[in-house]
Amino acid sequence: MQTWYQRDEASESDDSESDLLRALVRQELFLHYQPVVDLKSGKIIGVEALLRWNHPEGGVQLPKDFLTIAEKGGAIPSIEEWILHTACKQNKKWQEEGLCPFIVSVNISAFPLIQADLVQAVENALLDSKLEPKYLELEITEKMAMDADRTLDILFQLKRLGVSISIDDFGRGYSSLNYLKRFPIDKLKIDQPFVQHSMEDETEESVVKTIIGMAKNLRLQVVAEGVETQEQLVFLQQNLCDAAQGHLISKPVSAERLVEIYTRVQEIVPDKGIGPDQIEQLRKREAFSQARLELSEALKNQQGMTFKFVKLENRYIHTLCEGELMNRMGILSEQIVGKELIEILDPAEAARKTNYYERAWNGEQYVNYEGYINGVNYIAALRPIYQSGKVKEVIASCVDITELKKTEEALRASEAKYRLIAENMSxxxxxxxxxxxxxxxxxxxxxxxxxxxxxxxxxxxxxxxxxxxxxxxxxxxxxxxxxxxxxxxxxxxxxxxxxxxxxxxxxxxxxxxxxxxxxxxxxxxxITAQVHAEEFLRKIDRLAAVGHLAAGVAHEIRNPVTSIKGFVQLLKQDHGKQEYFDIMLAEFQQLENILREFVFLTQERSSSYEQVSVGTILDNVMAHLQEKSLHHKIKIDLTGEQEIIIWCDPTQIRQLFINILSNSIEAMPNGGMIQVSVLPEGHDKVMIRIVDEGCGMSEERLKRLGEPFYSTKEKGTGLGLMISYKIMEYHQGYIHFSSEPQQGTTVEVVFPLDKVRSAT
Incomplete structure (x- = not known):
């Protein structure tokens, strides 16, 4: 009697297919998951789902033991569809258990990708599990590119679902740049043998470096498979590989075991690899080298010519000269680099061009001149390059204008117009x-x-x-x-x-x-100033609503009067309690404040204007509010160009900032910081920006600011803000509020420096 592993190959194919299908029904198939970690942070960014079969006779088997023969039959599509559903459901479960979301990768063989309805199967798995598509990755093999015409359409359909696609075991097979450019691929996974032999075989090491470099140029992520030693890990980090998986990090484990080792896995890279700072330095160095290489190639292949020079001991020495225009001029880079003009040109031409060099070196931004070398007319545009506030070098771009000399006058006229527009257009x-x-x-x-x-x-x-x-x-x-x-x-x-x-x-x-x-x-x-000014004018128009204002004032006055009347009656009965007098005095004070604010709104423009610095006014305001700010545990920080002089009524402007800062203080019951900044706005305006950390306001409340008797305070009348708007109207400036709930409020007060004086 034969055992399960002694059957001949002819019968094994049919039996394996049937056994696998029965295994699905009997739930003998299960998945293990191998973590993929980021090589910079060490965080788990994904897991690869790996099929296992708990054979009733042979025990746990790996895919290589049974899938090769089974691929000849029709069991693979059913198995891979089961893997898709199981992996997606498990990933969704991990997320619901509180694990930081990561990608689950599922291997897709060439057979079902081409023959079966894979797109529908993937869509069903996502819908069934409620997993977001961005957390599913499909791994395909290089040999699938051999049938690119059919494969390409299916891959694009999958990408439209929102899943990512990677090439598994890259380097083992087809490895064509053509399909890498055509296919919608997100990631390459370097085949295990290359990684495992990279420390002992220079050829394998070069292959790994080449794959990483190629992937970077194609804007693809790179994952190294089969990482088993610390040396391999460091080697991959030093060559800027993005991620890795392998036994050094974790063997494939059950879903439950992954949760148990989740934290420990994320400590492997920090413990055994190089630090994030060193990796960042390597990335910056690589990016810089790549940028220099690309720049060099670009300069060599450009139709024009680019050169640079520096000033050393009062001599202008060329440090670069590249471009196709040099070929038409019949000159070589070696004839220019390291030399000054007098070594290249005749004395008169060298002296003429030195003048332009000097102007550019002194910081002039638009320096152009025309030149002529070996039958080629060209125009050069010089531009200074700064470092730490000083000119470090000058770069020049040259264009061939030989064919345009017949229209030289028209060119000069156009150039003059262009420069005039470019330099003066706001x-x-x-x-x-x-x-x-x-x-x-x-x-x-x-x-x-x-x-x-x-x-x-x-x-x-x-x-x-x-x-x-x-x-x-x-x-x-x-x-x-x-x-x-x-x-x-x-x-x-x-x-x-x-x-x-x-x-x-x-x-x-x-x-x-x-x-x-x-x-x-x-x-x-x-159009910021225009929009804010229009918004401010709309608020000012509300001041014309005299009827509304009068009704509001009458209502506000009636309340304290009614209270006073009631307390007077109580005094007759109770012969006067102290608390009654206190309440009456408070109501009288409220009544007096309302009347004073109302009277201000009816006053004409002040004539008490004088020159005063913004800092002087703000210092006075902060001193006035010191006790209030200390009581509320508020710190007010004043920065900026406080010496800017404005022409104003200091008393009104002081009241303006008292109103605004008082509102900010009262909006921060738990204390905090108020930032006051004085900022120049061009050459004719100054902005005072006040930023608090208070409760903020909704958009609807912002729209109503400035309305009579609309206030965010329990006993506020809204007249204080109306007065602030009126003050800014007198000074031909504007106020703009911006805020979001729980995000604080920003108030921008803008004074036009040149218009206020003339208005008075």
């Missing part, structure tokens, strides 16, 4: 490619957002737009591309100093010769 000019990436940003962005054009170069347009408005801008860009028509929109961004900036943009699509959108040009204008 609007931002932005050029986007079809993907929304910024390919050009005009210098005006520095004054509007406080950042340089270089910081936004090659960034997505959505990166400097507030989160809640990203979808609106994204949709506008998509509509311009689809309809090929201009569009106007407004959105908000953040200045480097933290203030909110409101922008208005006119977008125009630029079409290529085939009528397709090649670029989008945006003309962006800063």
């Amino acid at each position: 609007d931002i000019i932005v050029v986007l490619d079809q993907g929304g990436i910024i390919t050009y940003m005009s210098p005006a962005v520095s004054s509007v957002l406080g950042v340089t054009p270089e910081e936004l170069q090659d960034q997505h347009i959505l990166n400097f737009i507030l989160p809640k408005e990203k979808e609106k801008v994204h949709q506008a860009v998509e509509e311009m591309i689809e309809w090929k028509l201009p569009k106007q929109l407004s959105f908000s961004s953040t200045h480097r100093n933290g203030s909110k900036v409101i922008l208005e943009a006119k977008g125009t699509p630029v079409l290529d010769s085939q009528g397709e959108v090649q670029q989008i040009i945006l003309i962006i204008r800063n």
Whole structure:
């Protein structure tokens, strides 16, 4: 009688297939999970689901013992569908138990991917388990790329579901760059033998390094399989591999055991590997080297020419010269680098160009000159490069203009107009490619957002737009591309100093010769002051509601009068208790405050204007509020350019800031910090920004600020804020409030420095 492992191969295939299907029914199949950890932080970022068979006669078997023969039959699709459902349900269960969410990886063989309805099976598994698609990864093999035409469509369908896709055992088989570029792949998993032999075989070491480098260039993640030693771990970290799995980290374990060792697994990399800081340094060094290499290649292949120079002992020495234009000029890099102009050109031409070099070295931003070498006319644009506030070097870009000499006068006229516009235009000019990436940003962005054009170069347009408005801008860009028509929109961004900036943009699509959108040009204008001023004027208009105001005042006066009347009657009966007098005095005080505020609103503009520094006023206000702020455990921090002089009525402005800071103090019952900053706004305005850590306000409450008798305080009248608005109207400035519940409140008070004097 034969045992289960003694059957001949002919019968084994059919029997294995039947046995596996019966094993599914009898629940003999189960999964183990092997953790995948991040090689920088050590955190578990995923697990690989691995099939096991608890054979009734042979005990626990690995897939290599039974799947090879079973693949000839039809059992594999059913098994892999079971694995999908089981792995997804288990991952969802881990999340519900409180584990930090990570990805579960499931191996998919070539057979069902091509023949079976894998996409539907994956979708069913996700729906059944309620697992988010981003937490499922499908591992395919390299040999699947051999049938790329059928495989590619299925992979794109899977990507549309939201799952990620990795290449398992990479390096073992096909390894074609062609399919790596075509396929929607997220990750490469380096085959185990390469990792395990990398410490003893230089060829295997080179393969691992090559795979990591190739993946980085293709923007793919890299996972190393089979990590068994500390030396292998450190080697992978030093070569910037992203993640790893293997027996050094953990063997495949049951779902329950994974929960038990979860914390210990995450300590392996910190204990046995190199630290995150060292890895970050390696990443920065690698990025820098890659950037230098790419820059060098780009400079060599450019149609024009780029050169750089530095100033050493009053001599301008060239440190770089690259570009295809050099070939047309008949010169070599060796003839330029390390030399000064007098060694390259005749004395007269060297002296002429030295003048331009000197201007650029002294910090002039737009230095252009024309030159002529060996029959080639060119124009050079010089730009100084700064480091620690000083010019470190000057870089020049050269363009061939030989064919344009016939239209030299027109070119000069156009150049003059262009420079005039570019240097004086306050609007931002932005050029986007079809993907929304910024390919050009005009210098005006520095004054509007406080950042340089270089910081936004090659960034997505959505990166400097507030989160809640990203979808609106994204949709506008998509509509311009689809309809090929201009569009106007407004959105908000953040200045480097933290203030909110409101922008208005006119977008125009630029079409290529085939009528397709090649670029989008945006003309962006800063309308923050305009919007805030309009908002302020709307609030000021409310002051004209005399009827409403009078009714409110009558109501507010009636309340304390009624109280006083009642207490007078009580005095007649009780012959006067002290607490009655205290309450009456408080009500009289409230009545007096209301009347004083109401009288202020009816007064004409003050004529007591004088020059005073913002810091002097704020120091006085802070001294006045010192006792109140100490009582509420509030610290007020004053920073900025306090010496800025404004032309104002100091008494009114002092009252203005007392009102605002008092509101901030009262909004922070548990104490905290109030930040007061004095900031110049261009050359003609000054902003005083007050930021508290209080309870904040909803958008609906913000809209009602400044209305008569609308207050956030229990006994407030709202007149204090109305007075503040009136004061700013007198001084031709404005106040702007921004706030969110539990996020504090920011108040921006803006004075126009040059207009207040003339208004008086």
